[in-house]
Structures are given as C-alpha cells and as structure tokens.
Amino acid sequence: MSAAPYRFSLEDADDRILAGRAADGDTRAFEVLARRYGPLLRAYARRILGSNNEVDDVVQETLITAWRDLPSLNDGSVVKSWLMRIASHKSIDRIRARKNHVDVDDVDAAQPDRLSPHAVSEATSLHEAVSQALATLPLDQQRCWVLREVGEHSYDEIAEQMGIPASTVRGLLSRARRNLMTEMEAWR
Amino acid sequence: MTDFDNEYDDLDGHTIDELSDYLDRGRTPLDPSIEGSAGCRIALNSLERLRQISKSLVEVDAAAEAPRNDDWLGGILESIGREARAGRDIPLLPPSPRATLSVTEGAVRGLIRAAGDRAGGLIIGRCRLDGDVTVPGTPITVSIDASVFWGERIGETVDRAREAIYSALLKHTELTIASIDITVHDVYFAQVSDDQPDEPGDGSVSNEGDVL
Numbered sequence: 001m002s003a004a005p006y007r008f009s010l011e012d013a014d015d016r017i018l019a020g021r022a023a024d025g026d027t028r029a030f031e032v033l034a035r036r037y038g039p040l041l042r043a044y045a046r047r048i049l050g051s052n053n054e055v056d057d058v059v060q061e062t063l064i065t066a067w068r069d070l071p072s073l074n075d076g077s078v079v080k081s082w083l084m085r086i087a088s089h090k091s092i093d094r095i096r097a098r099k100n101h102v103d104v105d106d107v108d109a110a111q112p113d114r115l116s117p118h119a120v121s122e123a124t125s126l127h128e129a130v131s132q133a134l135a136t137l138p139l140d141q142q143r144c145w146v147l148r149e150v151g152e153h154s155y156d157e158i159a160e161q162m163g164i165p166a167s168t169v170r171g172l173l174s175r176a177r178r179n180l181m182t183e184m185e186a187w188r
Numbered sequence: 189m190t191d192f193d194n195e196y197d198d199l200d201g202h203t204i205d206e207l208s209d210y211l212d213r214g215r216t217p218l219d220p221s222i223e224g225s226a227g228c229r230i231a232l233n234s235l236e237r238l239r240q241i242s243k244s245l246v247e248v249d250a251a252a253e254a255p256r257n258d259d260w261l262g263g264i265l266e267s268i269g270r271e272a273r274a275g276r277d278i279p280l281l282p283p284s285p286r287a288t289l290s291v292t293e294g295a296v297r298g299l300i301r302a303a304g305d306r307a308g309g310l311i312i313g314r315c316r317l318d319g320d321v322t323v324p325g326t327p328i329t330v331s332i333d334a335s336v337f338w339g340e341r342i343g344e345t346v347d348r349a350r351e352a353i354y355s356a357l358l359k360h361t362e363l364t365i366a367s368i369d370i371t372v373h374d375v376y377f378a379q380v381s382d383d384q385p386d387e388p389g390d391g392s393v394s395n396e397g398d399v400l
Binding site for chain 2: 010012013014016017018019020021023024025026027030031034035038039040042043044046047056060063064067068071076126127130131134145146149150174177178180181184185
C-alpha cells in the first residue's frame with residue numbers, strides 16, 4: 001500500500017470533521033474550532049453584553065461548556081450556531097447575575113427611548129450607520145435585537161433567556177426596529 | 189397607528205410591526221393589501237435591508253477583532269485537556285494472571301484517527317465503536333465519518349484507510365473487528381479558502397465496510 005502524500009491540515013477541515021474529532025477527545029481539533037470561531041464569539045458576546053467587560057469570561061465559559069457538551073452534538077456541521085447559542089446563554093446569565101446584585105440598572109435608565117435625529121450622519125456606509133445606531137440604543141433593545149436578528153432566537157426564547165415576558169420582548173424589538181429604521185432613513 | 193408609522197409615508201393602514209411579522213412569516217399567505225401598497229413595499233424593502241445588515245454585524249465585528257494572544261486560549265485548552273474523554277476501558281491480554289491491562293476507548297479512537305489520516309486522501313471525523321468493547325471477543329463494528337479530498341478516487345481511498353485502520357487495531361488492540369464502515373460526507377478541494385466554506389458534496393457517499 002502506497003500512502004498518498006499527507007497534504008491536509010486540520011485548519012482546512014470542515015466544521016463537521018472538527019466537531020466530530022473534538023467530540024471524540026481530539027483537543028487539536030477543538031483548538032482549530034476555538035480559533036476559527038473565537039473572534040465571532042467575542043464579537044457576539046460583546047454585542048449582547050453591551051460592553052467589553054466580561055467578554056473574555058463569557059467566551060472562556062462558552063468554550064469549556066462546548067468541550068464538555070460536544071459529544072451530545074449529533075450534527076457537527078451546525079457547530080457554529082451551536083457555539084453562538086451557548087455564548088448568548090452565558091452572556092445573558094452574566095447580565096442577569098449583575099442585575100440581581102445591582103438594583104439600579106442606571107445605564108439603561110439614562111438612555112433615551114428614542115434617538116436624537118441624525119446620530120449616525122457621520123457614518124460612511126449604511127452598514128456602519130446601522131452598527132452605530134444599534135450601539136446607541138438602550139441596552140435591552142440592543143440585546144433583543146441581536147438575539148433576534150443575529151442569533152435567530154424566537155421571541156419566546158429571548159423572553160425565557162432574559163427572564164422577561166414575551167410581550168416585553170415584542171415591545172423592545174418594536175422600539176429597536178423603529179429607532180434603527182429612522183436612523184437608516186436619516187442616513188440616506 | 190403611531191407618529192412613526194405616519195412618518196413612513198403611507199402604509200395604507202398597516203404598521204411597521206405588522207410588516208415585520210409579515211416578513212417573519214415569509215410573506216405567506218400573500219397579503220394583497222400589503223403587497224398592493226406602494227408605501228408598504230418600500231417599508232418592506234427597508235426592513236429587509238435592515239435585517240440583512242443586522243445579521244452581518246457580528247461577522248463584520250469579528251473580522252475586525254484584534255488577534256488574541258495565544259496564552260489566553262492556551263490556558264483554556266490546558267484546562268479542558270485535563271478532562272480527556274477516556275470512554276470505556278478496553279481490556280488487553282494481561283502479562284500475568286494477577287495483572288490487568290487495558291487501553292481506553294479514547295486512545296483507540298486516537299489510533300483510528302492517526303491511522304486513517306496517515307493513509308492519505310481523506311480526513312477522519314467522528315468515530316464510534318459499536319459493541320461491548322469491555323468483553324473480549326465481542327464483535328465490534330467501527331463506524332467512521334470522513335471527508336475525502338477532491339480528485340481522490342473515493343472507493344480506493346476508503347479501502348486504503350480501512351486497511352490501515354484495521355492493521356493498526358490488530359497491532360495495538362485485541363478487539364474483534366466485525367467491520368469498519370467509513371461514510372464519506374463531503375469532498376474537499378485541496379486549497380480551501382478561509383472565508384468561504386466548502387459546498388457540501390452531492391449527498392453522502394456511504395461505503396459500508398466488508399466483513400473482515
């Protein structure tokens with residue numbers, strides 16, 4: 001038997017192969033997954049948390065949980081959205097723990113429900129305008145928007161995770177939508 | 189109807205929230221009072237654009253992330269590495285009647301990956317040992333997920349990997365292998381670009397192992 005040249009590295013392997021190997025205990029495969037999706041998980045956690053604080057902790061907890069639970073992930077090809085789901089849960093857990101310890105959510109309360117007009121007129125692209133507009137929304141609106149539009153969670157899932165009624169989620173998303181659309185119109 | 193909905197020109201009695209729900213439903217069933225309204229169609233287009241942009245925000249943020257120093261990830265990997273997935277103990281013939289000797293299922297999986305990868309032309313994914321590996325002599329079926337590289341003959345590549353895995357198991361374990369089933373779920377192009385994931389192959393090719 002003559003072996004073909006070994007010209008493949010794990011970095012090039014698809015998610016399904018890597019998730020399968022990591023589930024079987026291959027820490028190198030897990031490392032490749034962690035490097036591939038680490039920046040995405042950080043960016044996602046940052047958008048949900050609304051700040052840079054605790055991003056490292058959330059991603060670390062996400063990876064540790066992922067390693068532990070990978071054997072139960074039957075379809076390795078969905079590992080990216082699976083990781084994002086863990087990260088959103090870890091982020092919301094942090095936020096809820098924070099709220100249990102601090103009575104006043106001063107950051108949220110200080111922000112206006114409606115943005116001042118032309119807050120994003122400096123943006124150089126529509127994409128940047130939306131990004132900036134989102135960052136200036138009240139945190140609860142940002143979170144719901146990101147969980148809905150990026151994480152593709154249902155209203156009920158968001159409600160359950162955040163520990164608020166689904167009707168409140170609906171209201172927050174409605175306000176976020178209006179604010180963002182107003183900014184989009186203003187930017188043009 | 190609020191001031192905001194009025195701002196959005198004429199939505200013919202509809203609201204932005206209604207339009208958003210309508211998009212969530214995939215515009216089905218088709219609502220003629222929405223589709224027939226020029227104002228609603230403009231608002232629907234804006235909503236769709238907002239959603240597309242929103243969906244890509246985190247990916248764009250991620251692409252702009254400053255690279256992490258490796259120590260951080262290294263620390264995490266070190267802590268998870270201590271939780272190795274040993275699995276079941278697979279007995280080996282002991283050197284004396286008073287001794288016991290075994291190898292872990294995790295180690296056997298590692299052996300299978302190494303032998304399969306080294307055979308060339310494919311990369312091994314998840315593998316499963318079906319059958320009671322803790323009882324010597326039990327027929328064991330090995331089920332393996334793999335991707336074959338573009339340009340390789342799938343049949344030959346899989347046969348070569350199966351032989352290599354069988355030899356390795358024969359040499360290093362005392363398992364009774366009933367069959368080694370390798371399922372190829374994807375074909376790889378040799379140069380995979382970083383930003384575009386591979387298109388999945390045209391369905392999975394299943395190559396059931398012959399009884400060895």
